[in-house]
Amino acid sequence: MSSLVWVELDAHSPDHNLAEIRRSNNFNGLHCAVVKSNAYGHGVSEILPLLTTADWLAVNSLEEGLELRSMGEKRPVLLLGHVPLHRIEEAREADLRIIICNFETLKAVRELPVSRMEKKIHLHIKVETGTWRQGVLPDDVVPMAREITEISGAVLDGIYTHFANIEDTLSHQYAEMQLNTFQKVLDDLKKENLTPPVIHTACTAAAILFSKTHFSMIRTGIGLYGLWPSRETRLSAETSECRLPDLRPVLSWKTRIVQIKEVPAGSYIGYGGTHRTTRNSRIAVLPVGYADGYRRSVGNTGWVLIAGSRSPVLGRVCMNLCMVDVTDIHGAHLEDEVVLLGRSGSEEVTAEMLGQWMDTINYEVVTGISPLLPRKVTKGA
Numbered sequence: 001m002s003s004l005v006w007v008e009l010d011a012h013s014p015d016h017n018l019a020e021i022r023r024s025n026n027f028n029g030l031h032c033a034v035v036k037s038n039a040y041g042h043g044v045s046e047i048l049p050l051l052t053t054a055d056w057l058a059v060n061s062l063e064e065g066l067e068l069r070s071m072g073e074k075r076p077v078l079l080l081g082h083v084p085l086h087r088i089e090e091a092r093e094a095d096l097r098i099i100i101c102n103f104e105t106l107k108a109v110r111e112l113p114v115s116r117m118e119k120k121i122h123l124h125i126k127v128e129t130g131t132w133r134q135g136v137l138p139d140d141v142v143p144m145a146r147e148i149t150e151i152s153g154a155v156l157d158g159i160y161t162h163f164a165n166i167e168d169t170l171s172h173q174y175a176e177m178q179l180n181t182f183q184k185v186l187d188d189l190k191k192e193n194l195t196p197p198v199i200h201t202a203c204t205a206a207a208i209l210f211s212k213t214h215f216s217m218i219r220t221g222i223g224l225y226g227l228w229p230s231r232e233t234r235l236s237a238e239t240s241e242c243r244l245p246d247l248r249p250v251l252s253w254k255t256r257i258v259q260i261k262e263v264p265a266g267s268y269i270g271y272g273g274t275h276r277t278t279r280n281s282r283i284a285v286l287p288v289g290y291a292d293g294y295r296r297s298v299g300n301t302g303w304v305l306i307a308g309s310r311s312p313v314l315g316r317v318c319m320n321l322c323m324v325d326v327t328d329i330h331g332a333h334l335e336d337e338v339v340l341l342g343r344s345g346s347e348e349v350t351a352e353m354l355g356q357w358m359d360t361i362n363y364e365v366v367t368g369i370s371p372l373l374p375r376k377v378t379k380g381a
């Protein structure tokens, strides 16, 4: 690896994690892997070939869906975000399934020109059950479903919802309320003989915790990358009936030392002089900064790993550089490998630790890693 900052992806972990999530609650239906936002920052072109057991894929935008098709991806792809009305035809021609969460999109579907390739557009109604983001009000679902069945070029393929408060809590009444609302909509559709084939609600936390959220497909993101949605989800899982999945982080983030210098006691390190050395110190300069997603807030808070030892980040993280203390790491040399996220010897920096240092969640940590950094797939143990 010639780059000075890079991401490593463990080849076996994505499929392993998918299997673990399925096993946690004995799920045998379809598994949709959420690979939006560059596969949660992991690198979508590198992750896709590693997801051999995912049945479906979900991304956010039309552009992301078209990118999957340009990579030769043949699996069903669901676009979770809004497709501009004037581009719905492109989604249809690329066999990308779209969500319906308003009547304007449905009108645009009705007015689509007939497909020259005789393609139908596959639609998934998103039901508003309490997230108050995208979604159709429950009372509008049956009329909408009926209207879809009357459009000759459209197929009512699925119906779904998304939980608002399943990761942040140990008490799941809100999720229960959302599920009840969704179930009532399903009952109404059934009475009218309008039930679509693919029914899905479960993100990672729901898939692990509650088999009643599974329906015909689960739609998991963070878990397939080997990360727990939250500490609360893990605690809920530990105290529930499910088999605790062995989630293995897919991603490590690494760099190399680009300078080592002796710094006298009393020196101010970096912009703003926010750290002052209290002893004669050895400082290693790393070529990584907030432009790479290694946020400014890690300065004076977090640490990196060098040869299995923790090395604190001193002073502010700059745009492209940061400084770490290697005074006590006698073997540290120019161009030695440094772990920003991942394991070194018996030490580990997790996405959750970085999340604490950055005052955010593991989702944002990995999604924030610059797409410009090279991704390398490794075939470890």
Ligand SMILES: Cc1ncc(COP(=O)(O)O)c(C=O)c1O
Pocket: 034, 080, 162, 202, 203, 204, 205, 219, 220, 221, 222, 223, 229
């Ligand atoms: C609509 C939808 N479904 C599924 C997911 C996957 O959630 P998770 O990463 O918690 O599994 C997301 C994530 O943002 C989402 O927005």
